[in-house]
């Protein structure tokens with residue numbers, strides 16, 4: 298039987314039920330950002346090898362290692378700026394009872410909702426599920442993992458530029474926040490980036506974790522005919538922002554073997570980091 302996935306309507310905060318902001322009230326979509334075209338551009342299989350791309354493999358191996366360690370687990374995990382993608386929580390899903398996937402634009406989460414509801418035209422995440430199950434020694438099948446995610450995921454609005462990124466909603470302090478490929482889109486300046494890191498850390502309980510994956514030295518990416526500007530960061534800027542937000546970095550991994558054509562994305566390096574809130 299299919300679990301009925303939801304945009305969150307009611308939230309339970311410290312034993313009190315309250316309304317969540319209805320999805321219809323959020324901004325619909327970024328100027329011309331086509332969520333489906335984005336997925337087809339960045340997450341389709343390599344036509345020659347029929348494998349998922351090397352950058353995603355790097356990221357999924359990082360997540361596998363973090364969540365296999367048993368070090369990062371708890372009641373809830375929040376992903377900010379998930380966009381239309383679910384692959385960042387494929388390893389995390391076994392470690393948390395509730396998974397909140399959030400984004401500024403409702404159309405991006407509608408794309409996730411299509412997958413949660415197993416609709417015919419949903420993006421096919423099976424190769425990613427298979428890849429992660431394989432990393433985990435095939436203790437679960439891709440179908441079991443998909444069912445677990447469909448059961449536990451809730452969709453909610455976020456804006457990382459707000460002091461409470463879930464405003465006007467609120468959740469109890471979470472055990473872990475993930476944010477991937479979002480901050481360099483959402484922030485225009487280094488000051489914005491520093492503030493956004495503080496904002497997202499405010500959602501984490503003391504002793505909880507922050508996982509960031511993002512790109513260094515990038516200035517644009519292209520989806521269809523549209524070019525989107527990005528904030529160009531270096532490693533030092535990232536490290537200082539994390540320290541400035543009261544977190545200690547436990548791991549910082551880089552991957553430099555980028556295969557995406559320059560005309561689609563001018564990225565030099567991708568990093569994944571794990572930090573703990575002090």
Ligand SMILES: C[S@@+](CC[C@H](N)C(=O)[O-])C[C@H]1O[C@@H](n2cnc3c(N)ncnc32)[C@H](O)[C@@H]1O
Nearest residue numbers: 378379380382401455456457477478479482483
């Ligand atoms: C390049 S996409 C990355 C999507 C996804 N995390 C991934 O890695 O495939 C950037 C995402 O950040 C979201 N975003 C942009 N500004 C935001 C903001 N202020 N708060 C939250 N999300 C935002 C966009 O809507 C978009 O989904």
